[in-house]
Amino acid sequence: MTLHPITDREKKLTIAAIMTVFLLSALDQTVVATAMPRIIAELHGLEMYSWTATAYMLTSTVMVPIYGKLGDMYGRKIILTVGVGIFLLGSALCGLAGEFGDLPLIGGGMVQLIICRAIQGLGSGALFSGAFAVIGDLYPPRERGRVMGLFVAVFSISSVAGPTIGGFFTDHGTTQIFGYTVAGWRWVFYVNLPLGLISLFLILFKMHRTNIATGGRVDYLGAAFLVTAVVPLLLALTWGGNRLAWDSLVILGLLATVIIALIIFIVTESRVTDPIMPLPLLRNRAFAITNAASFVISMAFFGVVMFMPLYMQLVLGVNATRSGFAMLPLMLGIMLTAMLSGRYVRKTGRYKPIMIASCVTLFAGVFLLAQIGPDTTIRELDWRLLLVGIGLGPAQSLYSIAVQNAAPLNQLGIATSSSQFFRQIGSTVGIAIFGTVLTHNLVRDLPAHIPQVPGTTAEKIDLGHMQAQAMSPGSARAEIDKLVMSQYAVIERAYRGDAAAVAAVMHNPRVPVSIKERLEKPIDAMSVDRELAGIKQMLSAYVDQRAKGFERGIKEGFSQSISSMLYGALWIVGLGLAITLFVPVLPLRGNPTSPQPAKAT
Numbered sequence: 001m002t003l004h005p006i007t008d009r010e011k012k013l014t015i016a017a018i019m020t021v022f023l024l025s026a027l028d029q030t031v032v033a034t035a036m037p038r039i040i041a042e043l044h045g046l047e048m049y050s051w052t053a054t055a056y057m058l059t060s061t062v063m064v065p066i067y068g069k070l071g072d073m074y075g076r077k078i079i080l081t082v083g084v085g086i087f088l089l090g091s092a093l094c095g096l097a098g099e100f101g102d103l104p105l106i107g108g109g110m111v112q113l114i115i116c117r118a119i120q121g122l123g124s125g126a127l128f129s130g131a132f133a134v135i136g137d138l139y140p141p142r143e144r145g146r147v148m149g150l151f152v153a154v155f156s157i158s159s160v161a162g163p164t165i166g167g168f169f170t171d172h173g174t175t176q177i178f179g180y181t182v183a184g185w186r187w188v189f190y191v192n193l194p195l196g197l198i199s200l201f202l203i204l205f206k207m208h209r210t211n212i213a214t215g216g217r218v219d220y221l222g223a224a225f226l227v228t229a230v231v232p233l234l235l236a237l238t239w240g241g242n243r244l245a246w247d248s249l250v251i252l253g254l255l256a257t258v259i260i261a262l263i264i265f266i267v268t269e270s271r272v273t274d275p276i277m278p279l280p281l282l283r284n285r286a287f288a289i290t291n292a293a294s295f296v297i298s299m300a301f302f303g304v305v306m307f308m309p310l311y312m313q314l315v316l317g318v319n320a321t322r323s324g325f326a327m328l329p330l331m332l333g334i335m336l337t338a339m340l341s342g343r344y345v346r347k348t349g350r351y352k353p354i355m356i357a358s359c360v361t362l363f364a365g366v367f368l369l370a371q372i373g374p375d376t377t378i379r380e381l382d383w384r385l386l387l388v389g390i391g392l393g394p395a396q397s398l399y400s401i402a403v404q405n406a407a408p409l410n411q412l413g414i415a416t417s418s419s420q421f422f423r424q425i426g427s428t429v430g431i432a433i434f435g436t437v438l439t440h441n442l443v444r445d446l447p448a449h450i451p452q453v454p455g456t457t458a459e460k461i462d463l464g465h466m467q468a469q470a471m472s473p474g475s476a477r478a479e480i481d482k483l484v485m486s487q488y489a490v491i492e493r494a495y496r497g498d499a500a501a502v503a504a505v506m507h508n509p510r511v512p513v514s515i516k517e518r519l520e521k522p523i524d525a526m527s528v529d530r531e532l533a534g535i536k537q538m539l540s541a542y543v544d545q546r547a548k549g550f551e552r553g554i555k556e557g558f559s560q561s562i563s564s565m566l567y568g569a570l571w572i573v574g575l576g577l578a579i580t581l582f583v584p585v586l587p588l589r590g591n592p593t594s595p596q597p598a599k600a601t
Contacts, residue, residue, distance in 0.1 A: 017202035025127035030162025034324045035170045035185045037313040045110030050435025055118040057428035063125030064421040065276045083126020088196040090120030095189035133416045148397035163324030170320035219276040229261035237432040286406035286584040291422040294399040296576035298423045299430030315559045329382045333389020341394040359577035362391025370566035374559040441561035449553035477547035
């Protein structure tokens with residue numbers, strides 16, 4: 001329902017405005033992903049890697065149903081305007097993270113970035129949900145496949161351009177402004193500002209109002225309990241098995257909080273007049289099962305895609321720009337199959353066969369992707385990513401079509417935002433789970449692959465330090481050389497008669513036995529320099545050997561950890577396929593004003 005009939009020209013202008021908003025949000029996600037390995041290397045935060053995305057997705061996810069309800073109450077246009085404004089504020093703050101060192105009450109640059117990403121997410125929640133709701137206002141379900149195909153194409157274009165832009169700025173964007181150095185990765189966030197201003201202009205002056213404000217109240221109490229349930233869940237998934245044991249009081253307390261908050265949330269939603277998530281919608285079988293499948297597939301999607309730039313930059317040794325180009329096959333696969341599936345649904349009205357086929361293809365793609373290793377070439381990685389993209393493409397639009405078609409038209413906004421909520425909460429949970437699994441795998445696998453050198457232990461691994469060494473060729477050799485030469489300095493003093501140095505050498509288990517035996521015998525002063533030169537040459541060869549083994553070990557450890565994580569993703573994709581098999585088939589509505597959803601066939 002709209003204020004008055006919308007002409008084709010008004011529809012086109014409105015869709016153009018919405019596509020620009022959609023591009024803004026999609027571009028941010030893809031641009032940042034490529035830059036993250038460099039960002040965490042500079043801000044020293046590999047162990048918090050997943051939280052930069054988790055914080056963004058968490059606030060965005062929680063706000064999605066709120067924005068959906070606000071859009072129904074006050075109109076989509078004003079909500080999109082507010083959302084873009086908050087998003088631009090968060091982008092500017094992200095670019096400043098760590099610029100002024102540690103801040104009181106906040107901490108270092110990595111914590112600052114996580115907080116600023118959360119602010120970005122507060123605005124981002126309005127962008128995706130508002131865009132999909134406007135499509136639902138303007139087009140009937142059968143036509144939405146074609147239109148959503150265009151939006152997925154925009155997402156894919158941003159996914160193609162985003163990694164390249166992010167990589168370019170990261171590698172080549174460092175500039176001097178009035179004598180002040182601005183790191184290249186900061187422009188990854190600043191680039192949102194001009195595009196955001198264009199989006200605001202189009203929304204304010206070109207976008208047609210697509211729905212009548214219905215009034216009502218926002219269920220802030222329900223939103224509060226929803227946050228209370230989601231945040232402890234993510235903390236438990238992140239800390240469990242790493243920082244804390246699963247049966248520790250803290251983890252058990254967090255899980256208990258999740259259960260209690262969910263129960264109160266359900267009770268609250270059953271009593272308020274304008275719930276943030278109407279429970280009758282959850283009793284709609286098509287709505288519930290489709291969202292469950294979308295939730296699970298989104299878990300796998302972000303778990304697979306988010307860590308690929310990390311693998312390429314750390315293991316394969318490519319720079320950020322090259323890793324961005326290497327993501328092109330994934331995005332091209334998504335774009336191609338999304339557009340083709342949208343056309344298929346428009347012509348035939350059948351969506352479930354494509355959904356099942358996409359899940360099967362995704363399973364095969366993730367299985368093949370899990371077989372990557374330290375010697376995998378970019379070309380071998382590309383065709384695997386292409387197959388994963390072919391499997392993911394239809395999932396980006398068809399699940400939304402199925403959900404919107406299952407909901408009554410007067411609940412289209414809340415149904416769309418609820419669908420986006422389930423998808424984003426799935427992504428958020430997936431990032432938390434896979435980030436935890438990767439951290440656990442690294443702690444387990446790295447010590448087994450890294451040879452021991454003076455000054456290191458197998459018991460304690462600094463993941464941030466290992467990552468910085470993997471991204472800086474030669475840094476491992478320089479560090480090992482420094483450690484070994486410090487040992488050489490002690491040996492030199494021992495050869496020159498220092499009793500304390502002799503005792504230190506004799507009690508050092510890492511010093512070769514031949515050197516210890518030589519110190520037990522008198523040393524001719526004339527031969528000291530010659531023997532020390534031989535020892536130094538021997539230690540230099542040792543440094544070269546250990547440095548190569550160390551760098552190779554880091555790559556093997558990271559590679560094995562990421563591969564194991566991908567094998568774990570197969571279980572999630574398989575679960576998504578199983579749920580999709582039970583999605584009810586509903587005839588697509590042909591009229592956008594049909595008040596009730598069709599019945600299952």
